[in-house]
Amino acid sequence: MxxxxxxxxxxxxxxxxxxxxxxxxxxxxxxxxxxxxxxxxxxxxxxxxxxxxxxxxxxxxxxxxxxxxxxxxxxxxxxxxxxxxxxxxxxxxxxxxxxxxxxxxxxxxxxxxxxxxxxxxxxxxxxxxxxxxxxxxxASAASRMSAAAGDRPLIEMGSRRTHERSAVAAARAAYVGGFATSSNLEAGRTHGVPTGGTAAHAFTLLHDSERHAFKAQLESMGTGTTLLVDTFDVERAVATAVELAGPELGAVRIDSGDLGATASRVRAQLDALGATGTRIVVTGDLDEYSILALAVAPVDGYGVGTSLVTGSGxxxxxxxxxxxxxxxxxxxxxxxxxxxxxxxxxxxxxxxxxxxxxxxxxxxxxxxxxxxxxxxxxxxxxxxxxxxxxxxxxxxxxxxxxxxxxxxxxxxxxxxxxxxxxxxxxxxxxxxx
Amino acid sequence: MxxxxxxxxxxxxxxxxxxxxxxxxxxxxxxxxxxxxxxxxxxxxxxxxxxxxxxxxxxxxxxxxxxxxxxxxxxxxxxxxxxxxxxxxxxxxxxxxxxxxxxxxxxxxxxxxxxxxxxxxxxxxxxxxxxxxxxxxxASAASRMSAAAGDRPLIEMGSRRTHERSAVAAARAAYVGGFATSSNLEAGRTHGVPTGGTAAHAFTLLHDSERHAFKAQLESMGTGTTLLVDTFDVERAVATAVELAGPELGAVRIDSGDLGATASRVRAQLDALGATGTRIVVTGDLDEYSILALAVAPVDGYGVGTSLVTGSGxxxxxxxxxxxxxxxxxxxxxxxxxxxxxxxxxxxxxxxxxxxxxxxxxxxxxxxxxxxxxxxxxxxxxxxxxxxxxxxxxxxxxxxxxxxxxxxxxxxxxxxxxxxxxxxxxxxxxxxx
Missing domain, CATH: 3.20.140.10 (nicotinate phosphoribosyltransferase)
Known part of the structure; x- marks a missing residue:
């Protein structure tokens, strides 16, 4: 604005x-x-x-x-x-x-x-x-998260957890503190923060099947997109995703469950399907401690919301x-x-x-x-x-x-x-x- | 705005x-x-x-x-x-x-x-x-503070501890949750929240003496104003305040130390000086728990900042x-x-x-x-x-x-x-x- x-x-x-x-x-x-x-x-x-x-x-x-x-x-x-x-x-x-x-x-x-x-x-x-x-x-919380994440990119996605204008400033401060991108469009316009995002569970639920939803997203946004795979059953969703997108699928996102264990299973499944370049993004109540705990998991990026915009305590x-x-x-x-x-x-x-x-x-x-x-x-x-x-x-x-x-x-x-x-x-x- | x-x-x-x-x-x-x-x-x-x-x-x-x-x-x-x-x-x-x-x-x-x-x-x-x-x-935090304060008025003064626009919304939500007034002027303009405030320690420090500062404030704002009495020595400040304002002095504010014990001493001093109607307002890192703990102290109003605008945890x-x-x-x-x-x-x-x-x-x-x-x-x-x-x-x-x-x-x-x-x-x- x-x-x-x-x-x-x-x-x-x-x-x-x-x-x-x-x-x-x-x-x-x-x-x-x-x-x-x-x-x-x-x-x-x-x-x-x-x-x-x-x-x-x-x-x-x-x-x-x-x-x-x-x-x-x-x-x-x-x-x-x-x-x-x-x-x-x-x-x-x-x-x-x-x-x-x-x-x-x-x-x-x-x-x-x-x-x-x-x-x-x-x-x-x-x-x-x-x-x-x-x-x-x-920025202070973001800096610690950046240190915990090392070279893996951090995505700021906490707009919904804070006042609508704080959200814009938070996206900016997170970028200063080392985050790579934000979900917040106004932060893109006002401050030049790179923005990103693809789809939520509602998009899958809207369609008659997960397959319909994935197909629509891939056709509309290209195979480089990120598919959200935990609406129903992760293993089936990953199989459907690679079947539809081929091994060029950009990324999958996991938003629930034991993120480390799920990421390991998904990595193995993706690799077995030949999608060795498909990245795994995890989201869901992450903070600097859980990011650090995921350092050994095959994760390619972290989305952080609540803990970022509330300064992690x-x-x-x-x-x-x-x-x-x-x-x-x-x-x-x-x-x-x-x-x-x-x-x-x-x-x-x-x-x-x-x-x-x-x-x-x-x-x-x-x-x-x-x-x-x-x-x-x-x-x-x-x-x-x-x-x-x-x-x-x-x-x-x-x-x-x-x-x-x-x-x-x-x-x-x-x-x-x-x-x-x-x-x-x-x-x-x-x-x- | x-x-x-x-x-x-x-x-x-x-x-x-x-x-x-x-x-x-x-x-x-x-x-x-x-x-x-x-x-x-x-x-x-x-x-x-x-x-x-x-x-x-x-x-x-x-x-x-x-x-x-x-x-x-x-x-x-x-x-x-x-x-x-x-x-x-x-x-x-x-x-x-x-x-x-x-x-x-x-x-x-x-x-x-x-x-x-x-x-x-x-x-x-x-x-x-x-x-x-x-x-x-x-509003949820404000509601608990209102319950703790009972009939004593609560003053919202947390603008400086949160994003400048959240501050306006916080003043509004606090008012919904039972607060009486806010320090935030934009909340007054945009939402009709009653605003108030008088002076900070800087006002006292600016002048050559506390007496000069109090005199200026009383002349400018009237004897109904609230004088901040803890910049140097509370007892001396209260004596000066009543000497200058007379027993019609509106209120004194205490912002540091043991608020309950200080309020008791100040009440006794004010009463002894005949200022039985002068109110005592306390501020300084209050939350619903410390407000409740002050229920037995002779306090007439509470100012709440940080804990309010951060939702008290x-x-x-x-x-x-x-x-x-x-x-x-x-x-x-x-x-x-x-x-x-x-x-x-x-x-x-x-x-x-x-x-x-x-x-x-x-x-x-x-x-x-x-x-x-x-x-x-x-x-x-x-x-x-x-x-x-x-x-x-x-x-x-x-x-x-x-x-x-x-x-x-x-x-x-x-x-x-x-x-x-x-x-x-x-x-x-x-x-x-």
Missing amino acids: SDDSSSALLTDHYELTMLQGALHSGAAPRRSVFEMFARRLPEGRRYGIVSGTGRFLDLLERFRFGTGELDFLSDNGVVDDRTLAWLADYRFSGNVWGYGEGEAYFPGSPILVVEGTFAEAVILETLALSVYNHDSAI APTVSLVYKLVARARGLEPDAPLEPVAKRSVGKPSRGGRKWASRRLDDKGTAVAEEVFPHDPSSGVGLRPLLRPLVSEGVVVGQESVHDARERHRATVAELPEQALRMSRGEAALPTVFH | SDDSSSALLTDHYELTMLQGALHSGAAPRRSVFEMFARRLPEGRRYGIVSGTGRFLDLLERFRFGTGELDFLSDNGVVDDRTLAWLADYRFSGNVWGYGEGEAYFPGSPILVVEGTFAEAVILETLALSVYNHDSAI APTVSLVYKLVARARGLEPDAPLEPVAKRSVGKPSRGGRKWASRRLDDKGTAVAEEVFPHDPSSGVGLRPLLRPLVSEGVVVGQESVHDARERHRATVAELPEQALRMSRGEAALPTVFH
């Missing part, structure tokens, strides 16, 4: 009342720095993957209060007239730096740094968190967006000073930060290093923050293919234990200088 | 290739019945709440293949020209019945019944499941959309016959169904009864399916307020044990006649 509508009301009520309060107190123009980070990784995870950057930048450009938005705020008394007037002119004019999309992150990594006036930066909080919390949860990744520094005075060049709340159990670390990944002499990541100043390019330090928005202008937009490639590279750099499926601690320590 | 864009590509690729295959085989016009149901409730849950009906009907009216959609499908070779021509004219012309939004459901409840040609009904699968699986997960509710009957022949009046796959572990129950809730003579629900024919209005049977779409025309749209009222009524009818928070089995048996 080509969506050029305003994103401005995808925002918590209190962002705008804070704005009103700050306009009243006169503190609204104070130069401020907000940072997005996670206090911890989801339970048992060894790394996370940043995703959502491209979508956030797009939504930021559409963060505008037009007549429709202002009328709603006015009619419902959300904010006063002075605030409405300020919002009518709103354009973010500050700077944003962020981890590249697809990059790994660890507890405390400053994934996004937003610098501007308090007023212009605070009201982006909800939108930024929504996008990154969702997309990073999906971590549907959100607890990113927060915190004020870490603000100017001492109202002048644009007033010096920044760190601020931090002292709420029990939720401490924050004040001050603007820079982050680099430390690599050993073999190029393996050994630490996430966070500095209170730009460390420039020290030896063995790979800087992680890149400019995303410069004085209000988006400068860091990339293609989803670039993000996917960054994911591949960053994972290759992680120490081996980071990719273990078992529950563990963060694979790299975060060192605050 | 007033969104009148097409919803047609929020769909799995295979729905359209199945359509192509059915057009090829000639089976596309066969009259068919699809049903949406859950094989089971999420682990440990005693009932589920249907939500998404209103959104689905809205999206159904926008399920149209315009130039943009057709160009994408054509350019990417998703389907052939004949299928593209069919899609260009697509208008759903069949009938839909469904459980009223806000209604309780149980394993096997036929929540949605879609009758039409195979072609027109099959391609709605993904969209229908996305909407109902998401919204019902949220069940972010999706496993609804499926299955072909259960199709006509023997192609004629519009050909008799329907039941169909069902026999996949291992995923059996389906063939045949069109009608459902009623059986009530005892005190009006308490005792069973979910599912019939292979319309049982009319038997004594003690409350019919559950209502017409939603009649010959392609939406006839069942209601307001979110009606759905909220239905939720209240249906929960009041459930047996007491249904509302226990402990893990359990479905509170009503589903009886298939």
